[in-house]
Structures are given as structure tokens and as C-alpha cells.
Amino acid sequence: MPDLIHNLDAVRERIAFAARAAGRDPRSITLLAVSKTFPSEDIRAAHLAGQRAFGENYVQEALTKLDALTDLRDSIEWHFIGPLQSNKTRPVAERFDWVHSVDRLKIAQRLAEQRPEGLPPLNVCIQVNVSGEASKSGVTPSEVTDVAHAVAALPTLRLRGLMAIPEPAADIDAQRTPHRALREWFDRLRADGLALDTLSMGMSGDLEAAVLEGATIVRIGTAIFGARDYSN
Numbered sequence: 106m107p108d109l110i111h112n113l114d115a116v117r118e119r120i121a122f123a124a125r126a127a128g129r130d131p132r133s134i135t136l137l138a139v140s141k142t143f144p145s146e147d148i149r150a151a152h153l154a155g156q157r158a159f160g161e162n163y164v165q166e167a168l169t170k171l172d173a174l175t176d177l178r179d180s181i182e183w184h185f186i187g188p189l190q191s192n193k194t195r196p197v198a199e200r201f202d203w204v205h206s207v208d209r210l211k212i213a214q215r216l217a218e219q220r221p222e223g224l225p226p227l228n229v230c231i232q233v234n235v236s237g238e239a240s241k242s243g244v245t246p247s248e249v250t251d252v253a254h255a256v257a258a259l260p261t262l263r264l265r266g267l268m269a270i271p272e273p274a275a276d277i278d279a280q281r282t283p284h285r286a287l288r289e290w291f292d293r294l295r296a297d298g299l300a301l302d303t304l305s306m307g308m309s310g311d312l313e314a315a316v317l318e319g320a321t322i323v324r325i326g327t328a329i330f331g332a333r334d335y336s337n
């Protein structure tokens with residue numbers, strides 16, 4: 106899969122370039138390859154090219170791929186990044202390493218209850234609705250502080266930080282605004298005593314803006330795997 110290898114290199118270059126522009130160490134930014142709608146063979150190819158963190162959005166689809174890739178379990182970090190219904194939390198608690206899309210306390214409580222004993226704590230981020238449209242999930246900025254403190258107190262979870270999916274914007278200045286807003290909430294929570302280290306923001310179209318505003322995980326799908334086909 107020459108395209109995939111080439112794309113992966115190009116994305117790594119984009120991250121490194123943006124990091125240098127921001128005066129940051131490129132190694133402080135983790136590339137999360139978002140593999141939703143793509144088959145396990147593509148994940149295997151990206152893994153062979155050195156990629157280790159993969160993001161999935163749909164529980165059923167993800168489980169099929171996790172099952173096909175059990176031989177790589179110890180060298181892949183699985184991140185759940187999609188909307189999570191409360192009746193679907195169990196397999197996510199049991200089989201993923203991270204959940205970026207905690208958008209209400211109830212989901213965090215279920216994940217905490219269902220995280221199996223003997224596994225390390227499940228790493229979680231709280232998804233914040235920084236763009237403020239009614240249609241997007243995420244806690245509203247006014248709820249962030251209370252939800253973050255409540256999630257941080259749950260055993261078997263480790264609150265790592267915040268995640269956002271801002272509205273697409275054409276130019277980099279407009280893209281930076283919601284990323285900056287997320288970083289400001291992150292800074293506030295840290296000043297409040299929460300030990301957070303993760304800002305999950307930036308996708309194929311806006312990763313530079315996100316890195317300039319402090320992203321520590323960028324979630325990249327299209328720029329690595331190509332355009333998605335949802336018809337199947």
C-alpha cells in the first residue's frame with residue numbers, strides 16, 4: 106500500500122513542520138491514525154510502517170478489527186473517539202486503552218464500573234463542545250469544570266485531558282480560535298489542580314492550527330487512509 110506509507114510520512118512531516126513553527130518538540134505530539142471505515146489490512150500496513158495508535162468511532166466495527174488484529178494487541182494502542190451510547194460502553198471499557206469522547210458523567214461512571222480488574226486505568230478525555238452548536242456532542246464549557254472533577258475522582262479511569270471537534274473553518278486563524286478556547290479550559294483545569302497532559306485536537310484539515318495551539322494528540326483519518334466510503 107504505497108499510498109498509505111507515503112501519506113503517513115507526509116502527515117508526520119506536517120506535524121513536525123507545525124511543531125517547529127510553534128517552537129515545540131515534534132515528539133510531544135502523538136499521531137492517532139483514525140481508521141474508521143477502513144479494513145484491518147490497512148491498520149496492519151500502517152502498523153508495519155511504524156504507526157502505533159489507532160482511533161475508531163463505531164463499537165461494532167471496531168470490535169471486528171480488534172478481533173482480526175489480536176496478534177498486534179501488545180503493540181497497538183486503541184483509542185475510542187466516537188459518540189458512545191451508555192448501552193455500548195462495556196466492550197469499550199474492556200478492550201480499549203483510551204476514550205476521547207466522554208461527553209457526560211454517566212458514560213464515565215459506566216466505563217469506570219466496567220473496566221476489568223487487572224487492566225491499567227482507562228485513559229479518558231472529556232469532549233468539549235467549543236463551537237457551541239446544538240447538534241454537536243460534548244459538554245458545554247460551563248459544565249467542564251464540574252464534569253472534569255467528577256471524572257477525575259472515579260477509580261479505574263485516568264482523566265488525561267480534553268478533546269474537541271471544532272466546526273470546519275477555511276483559514277488557519279479561524280481554525281485556531283476554537284483550539285485556543287479548548288487549550289484555555291485545559292490550562293484552567295490544570296491551574297485548578299487536575300493533573301492533565303492531553304489536548305486531543307486537530308484533524309486532517311486543521312492539524313497545523315491545533316499544533317500551534319498546543320495539541321498533544323492529533324486525530325488524522327483522511328490524510329492517511331484516503332476519503333471514506335460510508336456506503337457499506
Ligand SMILES: *Cc1c(COP(=O)(O)O)cnc(C)c1O
Nearest residue numbers: 139186308309310324325326327
Ligand atoms: C473521523 C474523525 C477524525 C478524522 O477526521 P479526518 O478529517 O478524516 O482526519 C478525527 N476525530 C474524530 C472524532 C473523528 O470522528
